[in-house]
Every structure is written in C-alpha cells, then in structure tokens.
Amino acid sequence: MATLNETHDPALASWVASANQAGADFPIQNLPFGVFRRRGTQETWRGGVAIGDHILDPGAAQAAGVFDASAAAAATACGEASLNRLMAMGPAAWSALRLALSRALRQGAAQASALRSCLVPQADAEYTVPAHIGDYTDFYTSVHHATHIGQQFRPDNPLLPNYKWIPIGYHGRASSIIVSGQDFHRPHGQILPPGATAPVFGPSRKMDIELELAVYIGVGNARGHPIALADAEAHVFGLSLLNDWSARDIQSWEYQPLGPFLSKNFATTVSPWIVTLEALAPYRTAPPVRDAGDPPPLPYLDAPANRNAGAIDIQLQVLMQTARMRDQGQAAAPLAATSYRHAYWTLAQMVAHHSVNGCNLQPGDLLGTGTLSGPTLDQAGALIELTVGGQQPLTLPNGEQRTYLDDGDRMVLRGWCERPGAARIGFGDCAATLLPALMQV
Ligand code: MN
Secondary structure, three states: OOOHHHHHOOOOOOOOHHHHHHOOOOOOOOEEEEEEEEEOOOOOEEEEEEEEEEEEHHHHHHHHOOOHHHHHHHHHOOOOOHHHHHHHOOOHHHHHHHHHHHHHHHHOOOOHHHHHHEEEEHHEEEOOOOOOOOEEEEEEOOOOHHHHHHHOOOOOOOOOOOOOOOOOOEOOOOOEEOOOOOOOOEEEEEOOOOOOOOOEEEEEEEOOOOOEEEEEEEOOOOOOOOOOOHHHHHEEEEEEEEEEEEEHHHHHHHHOOOOOOOOOOOOEOOOOEEOOOOOHHHEEEEOOOOOOOHHHOOOHHHHHHHHHHHHEEEEEEEEEEEEHHHHOOHHHEEEEEEEHHHHHOOOOHHHHHHHHHOOOOOOOOOOEEOOOOOOOOOHOEEEEEOOHOOOOOOOOOOOOEEEEOOOOEEEEEEEEEEOOOOOOEHHHHHHHHOOOOOOOO
C-alpha cells in the first residue's frame, strides 16, 4: 500500500498556475496519466500527465533531458502510444516518475523553462483509451446495488447466497471500451414484453448507466501463480471512472443462466485520466464493517492491511444533461452522489480473487468495480435503482422527467477525493451522449 511522501504535501504549488486553483481536478498532488494528441491532427498518440488545464508530455520532456536517470526509463515508456509498458514497470518506476514530475512541476523548479514547450492545453487535446486492454472483467462489489437489483429481478431471493463469499464478476468485452466524449447509438436486441411468451426485436427502451470505477492492472502475474492479497495493490497501476452502459430490457431476457452478454457489450466509457494508487494514498480508509451475520472472508481474501485501509474514499457523482437542457445552455444536473468507500469487496480482494485459480492478469487489463451504489437510494449509481425499475420517474430542474435514457441524453460521471490535511484531487469527466438507434435492415 502506497505511503505518504513529499508528493502528497498539500502545501505544494505548481508553476502551471491553473493547477493551483481551488477545486481543480489536476493539482500537482494528482499527476494522472492519459494518452492524447492535439485534436484534429494526425500526431501520434502519446502518454501525458494532467497538470491544471494543461498536459505535460513526459516523452518530449525526457527527450529534452529534463529527468534524471531514476525517472528516465519510465518517462520514455510514458511517451508511447499506450501506457502498457509503463504499467508493466511496477510501483518503483511509477513512483520515481511521479517524484520527478512533482519536483519538475513545482513552483520555482529549475526545469520550468525547459518544460513550458512540453505543455499542451487540454482544450486543444483529444484522448484515446490509455492502454491496450487485453481483457475486461466487471465485478459487482456494491452489496447495496446487488440487493436493489436483486429485489427487482428476484423479489423472493434478492441476494444470492454466494454474494458475501465471492467477489462476483463476469468477463466483459474489451473491444467496445471507448473514451469519454465518444458518443454511441442506442442498441437493438431481443426484448420480452411484459406478459409475453416470445420476445420482440427492436431498440432497447430501457437504456441505463452504471457508475463504476475502472481498475487498470499494472504488473501482471504468470499463469498458475496467484497474486496474494497482501501483494495485490502492487499490481494495480491506477483508477479512472467507468460507465457500464446497460440495456435493462435486453439484460432481463438474456441474463440467465450465464450472466450479461449483449445488454452490456455495445459500449463501456472510461475517463481519459488514470489516477495512480500512490496519488490516492491520502484517502484510504477501512472498508465497511460486515454485518453480524455475514461470514468472515476466506483467508485468501483477508489481511490486516485490507481490513484497516483497503477502501478508498472517492466521492462519485452522476449528472444528466438532456438535449433540451443543452439547447437552452443549462449545465448537467446531479442525479445521485456516493463514495467508493461503501463497496463490500475491496480493490485488493478483486485482484486476489481474480487470480486465485492461476488466471494470469496482464498489464493494461481492466477490472470494473460494478455499480457503486451507496446504502440509500439517493446514492444509487444506476437509473434502475433511482427510478425503482422505471416506476418512479426522476424530475430534472427544467421539469423534464426520466425513467430510462432518451435519445440525446448526455450522462456525466465525476469523481474526486478530499480530506482535511490533503489536497483535493479529481478524475476529470467521464461523459457520452446516447444517439438514436440506427435503422436496421
Ligand atoms: Mn457493470
């Protein structure tokens, strides 16, 4: 587990002035990694580090001789078109690069004049998925989400008996993971109308979101060699926001017996910036205490460090902007807010469980946390919960009502961490607009 060091000092300020503004997502204490290029160009994609409203290009900075030997290899790897090689280097290399970046971006740094030409305004940039994602697994780590969904799909048996023993997951689809800002069309599929015995084919009428975090694997494990819980976090590069778009009507017809399939694999949106576990160190906290009747985790899912600080207090928010709100210049309206700290299973438990059978995780693999609903209904991370299965519409500030998504609705996820004695750091937006279904022949 990353410990606090000089890079977390809340008193640090940057010579990039926008990084010092109150409420900025990317102060010098954050330093998240993404892959970018100047918008509208054919420049090669390359890794970058967000600082204020700019992006530092570490590959260019390394070429300019800004970093010393301790960070040179990691800075060079960061300059590549995907972050996989940096991810594979491990925590010592990530940490050395973070320290070098922190020192070079501080107010008064000797490197400031050399680095100014290595900055690109975020307003001029476009992003791509920051790693080659070989495999994507989506978990189900919020017991509150699992219970609320279970009550709708199986009122007599909401929480299945394995939930409190196993971090439940399924294998998602990596090819349809897209980056924030890429819009997509409403999917078609098989839907069983209420009371019918045969399905119809058509566009989903119950399009939903899932508020999740994405966990990027850094160092992998050899096939046949599980990752111990105590070592699990050393295999995690960092976290971003993830929206697991879900077609609930397709899902309810297809999900038994093998779980979700076409209801989820048409689009999954990630935010462009990966916040490292080291940057998240000040916001660690204990996971929720298990209910008295809950089983203790099996030994491979239990360790003192996980019990004491296995959770992270990341504030999360869901916002919606309808097409009409956009036309009238109204900002996205908040629908729900929660924190990652409510999750039943931790980051380390996901990694340990995923590999316990010898499954090999690889650099760039993505683990979704599952919908991170909190204990109360206003903390729910999906419309199916917020509207109780579509029965209680939400009313937006302009009077529009929604159960599931209409064409043109733009959904925005936000995340940030703040705590007395630490800087506030943010994740940047994870946003996309649902476009109308394409005509089918
Ligand atoms: Mn999901």
